Amino acid sequence: MSEIIEQIKSIVVAGKHKEIEKIVKAGLDANIDPGAIINDGLIAAMDIVGKKFGSGEIYVPEMLVAAATMKKGLEIIKPLLTGDASQPKGTILMGTVKGDLHDIGKNLVIMMLEGAGFKVVDLGVDLSVDKVVEKVREIKPDLLGLSALLTTTMPEMQKVIVMIREQGLRDSVKIMVGGAPVDSRFAEKIGADGYGKDAADAVQLAKKLIGIN
């Protein structure tokens, strides 16, 4: 039984997207708990992928393929989940700020967050302050993630946080920021709750901010 889970894990890590469907189905046929396939197989695999990325062993191409492989596996299992296992661990709103069209970093973070069991709403790129605030009000997420790749667009993050505070929403949502030019000093300066240096780090941060292990 655990052998199949190990295989699922190594298939995701290696990004063997053509093999994932078969092995996940084999796991289900062997009556392995779908929750275990997700947690000990798919999510555990993405943890490894995130660490390998953080240490420079693999890069974005491999990470994209691993994430696509995980997603394929997840799609097979999701309909079978019931009870607690089918409940997301929290809702996260993600977007790239105004003036910035870069989305690979944000997309990688989203894939990892989804893999970790969060419900993620992707607001896309080039987001105006008003749009972000409107969505925070409407969706009431536990956490808001803001991304910027350009140094030129970093100040937009601060504008969003200021507006959220002005609208009296700051206490109801945690805010994390990330992107190449951003660092923890900047995050602190603009009043964010945290900074994630890469996709794996963002998942750890999200768990911490939402308060789950």
Next chain:
Amino acid sequence: MKSTPYNLVMSALYKGKKGERPPAANPTSIVCQELMDLTGISFPHAHTNANAMAELALAGHEIIGFDSVMPEYSVHQEAAALGCELDWGSRDRMPDSRNFPYEDFSDIKVPDDLLEKPSMRVVLDALSILRRHVGGKAAVIGKVMGPWTLAYHMAGTQNFLLQVGLGENEMITRMLRQLMPVTMAFARAQFAAGADIVVLADHATGNLVGAYHYQELLLPIHKEMTAQIEGPLILHVCGNCMDRLELFADAGFDGYHFEWQVDSRTAVEKVGHRLALVGNINNSQVLFQGTPEDVRKQVRYAVEAGVDMIAPECAVPLSTPLENLKAIVDAVREGY
């Protein structure tokens, strides 16, 4: 050797005689909002009009004091000529393309009149204007995108990198080889138009792809291009490229323009004897958010490490304070 701006840059490029001080060069854009306001020439006009483009470049030499002039501020000139729909941005925003015309990796159609497309012609004309104004006084630098960067624009960065991850090497190589003539034609035309040096920007960026990707997919193409483009080339690749510096030297470039993430001492030690090093003043923390004194410290560190030309690590953020750019010039004028 006379320590004129032109001589200092060219001698540093070939690692020749040292003049009175290291040169301050700009392989990538040093245009900031304050410079646009001072000159009355603003983006997006300066991306599409040759006179405006050249005049703004000249201001980098005459107002800020850099030893080179470089008139190409966007990374999308070739993309526009190859069919990308461009949003040329504004005073406060760099251009970006709105679509990826070859998402399906179909054969790239390079137009017969590539060099006459407005977005290409404007750069060539601006280089000629600069040549007439400061030829022999300041180094005239041109800039082209390499096939890897062009492939991002053609297929979309995430899509392209996903195919790299899926191991679709044949498809990747075909696209790169179809784009290679664009880079070569534009580089040659820029030399003919008056460029002393051409920067070849190819974003096999440190944090995006690995040295092994570069070595397998791009190095052979870079070798062919450096062998076939006669004039001096400076390679620009962002990110932490510590693991591939030797490969860049193997590729046959005359210089490498690098970021702060690559420590200058280590860079000089690894490849300083094989190519000229140009860089590496940090944009985000120092030029954008720091003080002139922070800038000075980094410049002096790079000079002492043996970096041949001092430059911002990449195109500077548009809201960079002008005094921080001037601080680069002041710090190189302290000499060696």
